[in-house]
Amino acid sequence: MNLRIPTARQIAFIKMAVFLLCSIPAAHLAAGWFSGTLGANPIQALQHATGEWTLRMLLITLAVTPLRRLTGIHWLLRLRRMLGLFAFAWACAHLANWLWLDLWLDWTLIAHDILERPYVTVGLAAFVLMVPLAATSNAFAIGRLGGRRWQALHRSVYAIAVLGVVHFWWLVKADVLEPLLYALALAALLGVRGWWRELERRRQLAAGGPGCPQIKNKVIRIVPR
Amino acid sequence: MLIKCPADIPPSEITPREQFERRREFLRHAGLGVAAATALWHGLLPEARAASALGPLIAGPYRTDETPTPFEAVTRYNNFYEFGTDKEDPAKNAVRMALEPWTVRVEGLVNKPQTFDIDTLRKLAPLEERIYRLRCVEAWSMVVPWVGYPLAALLRAVEPLGSAKYVAFVTHYDPQIMLRRPVLDWPYTEGLRLDEALHPLTLLTFGLYGELLPAQNGAPLRIVVPWKYGFKSIKSLVAIRLTERQPATAWNTAAPHEYGFYANVNPEVSHPRWSQATERRIGELRRRPTLMFNGYAEQVAQLYQGMDLKTNF
Numbered sequence: 001m002n003l004r005i006p007t008a009r010q011i012a013f014i015k016m017a018v019f020l021l022c023s024i025p026a027a028h029l030a031a032g033w034f035s036g037t038l039g040a041n042p043i044q045a046l047q048h049a050t051g052e053w054t055l056r057m058l059l060i061t062l063a064v065t066p067l068r069r070l071t072g073i074h075w076l077l078r079l080r081r082m083l084g085l086f087a088f089a090w091a092c093a094h095l096a097n098w099l100w101l102d103l104w105l106d107w108t109l110i111a112h113d114i115l116e117r118p119y120v121t122v123g124l125a126a127f128v129l130m131v132p133l134a135a136t137s138n139a140f141a142i143g144r145l146g147g148r149r150w151q152a153l154h155r156s157v158y159a160i161a162v163l164g165v166v167h168f169w170w171l172v173k174a175d176v177l178e179p180l181l182y183a184l185a186l187a188a189l190l191g192v193r194g195w196w197r198e199l200e201r202r203r204q205l206a207a208g209g210p211g212c213p214q215i216k217n218k219v220i221r222i223v224p225r
Numbered sequence: 226m227l228i229k230c231p232a233d234i235p236p237s238e239i240t241p242r243e244q245f246e247r248r249r250e251f252l253r254h255a256g257l258g259v260a261a262a263t264a265l266w267h268g269l270l271p272e273a274r275a276a277s278a279l280g281p282l283i284a285g286p287y288r289t290d291e292t293p294t295p296f297e298a299v300t301r302y303n304n305f306y307e308f309g310t311d312k313e314d315p316a317k318n319a320v321r322m323a324l325e326p327w328t329v330r331v332e333g334l335v336n337k338p339q340t341f342d343i344d345t346l347r348k349l350a351p352l353e354e355r356i357y358r359l360r361c362v363e364a365w366s367m368v369v370p371w372v373g374y375p376l377a378a379l380l381r382a383v384e385p386l387g388s389a390k391y392v393a394f395v396t397h398y399d400p401q402i403m404l405r406r407p408v409l410d411w412p413y414t415e416g417l418r419l420d421e422a423l424h425p426l427t428l429l430t431f432g433l434y435g436e437l438l439p440a441q442n443g444a445p446l447r448i449v450v451p452w453k454y455g456f457k458s459i460k461s462l463v464a465i466r467l468t469e470r471q472p473a474t475a476w477n478t479a480a481p482h483e484y485g486f487y488a489n490v491n492p493e494v495s496h497p498r499w500s501q502a503t504e505r506r507i508g509e510l511r512r513r514p515t516l517m518f519n520g521y522a523e524q525v526a527q528l529y530q531g532m533d534l535k536t537n538f
Binding site: 039040041043044101103104106109112113116117119170171173174175177 | 297
């Protein structure tokens with residue numbers, strides 16, 4: 001198989017394989033729940049696992065663009081929607097577990113948690129921001145919104161990822177090692193974008209051209225390449 | 226000090242004696258089975274363990290008749306950050322801790338400062354089995370059959386001076402086998418007011434489920450203060466110091482706005498991350514309401530008369 005230009009059939013196969021791969025943790029967790037191997041506090045184990053997988057899938061989704069650019073394997077882009085939807089699915093599981101199994105839909109308790117605990121507020125905000133992205137993750141919505149507006153909307157994934165890491169950071173009691181690792185990974189993924197953007201800005205400045213006046217030290221709109 | 230007896234138990238909560246004893250027997254067998262398997266797993270002969278068993282136990286006062294949390298959960302779901310911050314880490318890592326020789330230094334404002342070895346300490350007073358509720362600040366709880374005797378027996382043996390007002394405790398710390406990352410200020414420290422430490426509920430603990438304490442539960446000896454959040458019940462104790470001033474404690478030093486010196490279980494004062502109004506008893510799915518002083522209000526409320534428990538949390 002030509003890794004750079006796979007056939008449509010091969011792409012379909014890759015998608016199926018990635019889907020199955022991404023489903024393994026969920027199957028593993030479900031098996032653990034039903035066989036009672038999630039430890040003494042299975043609801044908490046479920047809460048942590050679903051939260052961590054949400055973050056992992058978000059980071060994997062954000063890794064697609066840099067990976068594609070570094071390797072030149074452009075069909076990676078065609079996996080991004082599925083990866084993002086997996087992140088959303090984990091977030092739904094995380095929220096549902098919290099509302100239902102943890103708090104048994106006790107809305108007074110839930111309201112207090114949202115209002116009084118910043119990590120809950122931030123986590124919920126991240127979830128709310130994910131909803132429009134999931135809802136517009138189809139060809140119809142892209143057509144309806146137009147590519148540029150769709151892209152602008154979907155840039156909120158950066159904010160979502162930052163909120164997700166803050167949510168994790170805020171909830172640990174003392175040991176920030178784990179949230180720190182997620183924060184570093186996210187910083188790398190966002191940093192590389194910033195760096196490339198800066199390079200592109202300089203290139204366009206140097207090249208001049210229409211719509212790109214030669215003004216030093218002024219932020220100018222970058223025309224995507 | 227006048228010791229109040231626990232309130233009468235409503236008839237609805239009394240388990241028929243026969244059923245209760247059957248459960249105890251079953252639990253003892255289950256406990257012994259797991260303990261034996263653990264001993265074998267670590268290359269110890271079961272006989273070696275039996276030789277150091279805790280001997281005859283008397284049923285202590287204040288025991289609850291709530292169903293004890295299974296041995297497996299009590300010994301696998303632990304906070305002992307020196308051995309890792311995941312609940313299952315201590316059970317995996319604490320076995321590396323060398324338990325012999327073990328001594329406990331008792332010093333400070335006492336007439337007779339001394340260093341006790343663990344065998345002497347175990348024999349200082351008759352060992353009792355006390356089934357206590359344990360409530361963690363993370364809003365989960367357990368019921369644990371501890372074995373020990375009131376800490377007061379040890380404190381009286383060293384004769385506190387009139388100037389002593391507080392008791393500071395220190396956990397064993399060995400950077401060779403324990404976490405070196407400064408998650409907390411190691412060694413872990415805790416403290417009580419002297420009257421809290423002398424309270425008959427405060428237990429110097431050597432075992433659980435009739436067995437010696439497993440390493441992850443604070444072997445070879447720990448303190449259990451059942452009306453306070455779990456972190457006040459210091460594990461793997463090596464030093465006790467009587468002082469005039471309130472001692473620094475590990476969690477209070479790490480985050481004073483979140484963890485007070487008193488840390489009394491109080492459903493009305495919530496932690497920034499956890500509402501303390503309810504808790505999940507390990508093994509149960511639904512939450513249950515948290516009781517003031519973890520259900521020991523009748524015994525300990527008078528210790529805090531006139532204090533604002535919202536500021537002294």
